[in-house]
Amino acid sequence: MVRDKYGWTLVVVAISGFMVTLDNTVTNIALPTLTTYFGTSLQAVTWVVTSYILMFSCLMIAGGRLVDVYGCRLIYTIGMAAFTFASLGAGLSQELSHLILFRVLQGAGAALALPATLVMVLNKRTDKQKSIGNLVFILTGTVASALGPTLGGLITETFSWHWIFLINIVPGLFVIFLGLFVLDGQSESGAESVDLPAVLTSATLLFSITYAIHSGTEIGWTDPGVLAVFALALMALGSFVLVEKWAPNPMITTEFFRNKAFSGGLIGQILWGIGFTGVITYSGNFMQVVLGWSPSQAGTVFIAPAIIIGVLTPVGFWLTTKFGPRIPISLGMVSMACGLAAFSLLKQGDTFVDLLPGIILVGAGSALTMPLGLYVLKAIPEERTGVAGGILNVGREISAALGVVVLGAVLNALRSSATASGSSYSKAIEKGSSVALLVGGGLVLCGALITLFTLQRRDELPVEEVESDTPKAPDAPSLTSGSFPVIPDWWGTTRRSQVPSAWPPPPPYSPYEMSESGSSSHSGAP
16 A cells, blocks of 8 residues: 555545444434334334344455455445445335345445455554554544434434435545545455355354344244254354365464464453443433433433543553553453443432443543454454454454343343332333443453453564665564464463465565565565
């Protein structure tokens, strides 16, 4: 990628990430309106949300691998073109079936575009550029998630639900056009082919898991249909393991998960996401039912943590750069857990002042945790950034679903028990929410312990690559070089990796030989 176009690349990343993430949440507030417009049930229009999430989740890893093989410009352009066209179709839909169909296409396009944006900001970049790019990626996604319900309600009330989708057209065309000029069309994996059996089996696996989780919360976990989908997920998992074992160019190899920084960071992110999603999902209901606030009053509460996250996230990146990721990110998760514990103490009659300790702790803790994804991806070779980013984003989607399911199950069980024992509905919600939040805090605390012992120490991080024509010393230590030369195992030792066939050994020339432009002559070099 051309260095002097990096600023424009960040514009592409910011707009694309905002659009894709916004469409994950913006339709929730419009579901009652859609129910009236199409004259159907709420359960039917829920598929407007679910269809997008299903396609977005199940194709994310495959989309990342396509980016690695064919380059981010081609795959990003195809993905954003599909997303923009589907937005037009969804906005003009007059039948619910048509709207759901276009939402499926939207989700597929987003699954191609989002991994490409991670590749744009991470591959062939200095540590400073990676930090800035990842910060832009995270902040735009966070702001979009926080503003989704608010924007959806504002657009629906001021204009109509159609404009929830039609607002994507102009910015979508702009970033497609801009991307053609500023993005690099070169792939990071050379002549490697796409592992089509792995694409199909992984998509089936992720679709089955996501569908089963969403359906189980609605129709019950013991329903035969839900159990059948879980059985399909198990068969898909077995098939995926087999095809990856036999594939000449596997999409995902065991090297990913033997790397403790990648695996530990991924698990830590999922546990953090369960707690964060749980408190975001159920806090609105708590504030209205238990505290007696109006919907608008409850909605304004989310502005405060969003501001805290936006202001302190750059501080989180600075701390991880200065001290390494282990301590700041783990402390961020501890702060998040303490915030959930503070929220669990809320009771009827409390005011906004009583919410402040939890808001501050959750906001500050989330900000310190934001660099986690960057250091998970730093543990993976650059030619596999796309598929690794896909796994990371799938982990986020799964953690969001699990947050709703796990904490919701605790809350509903305790609410039912309290109601049966004679408590009022609001008091039952208070009791259930208190325990559910403590469970979420405990899971986040487990994530803190995992990241503390698995993320890279400061001395394990690669030396920052300086943008100059001076060749990099071949003996410089690195954890992220193209063929996994050094991998820290889960048990703490460092060993020379057995390079899989998907990542051939380096050519006879040195990967540090530089071209006249100052870039590496070996496409797999960082």
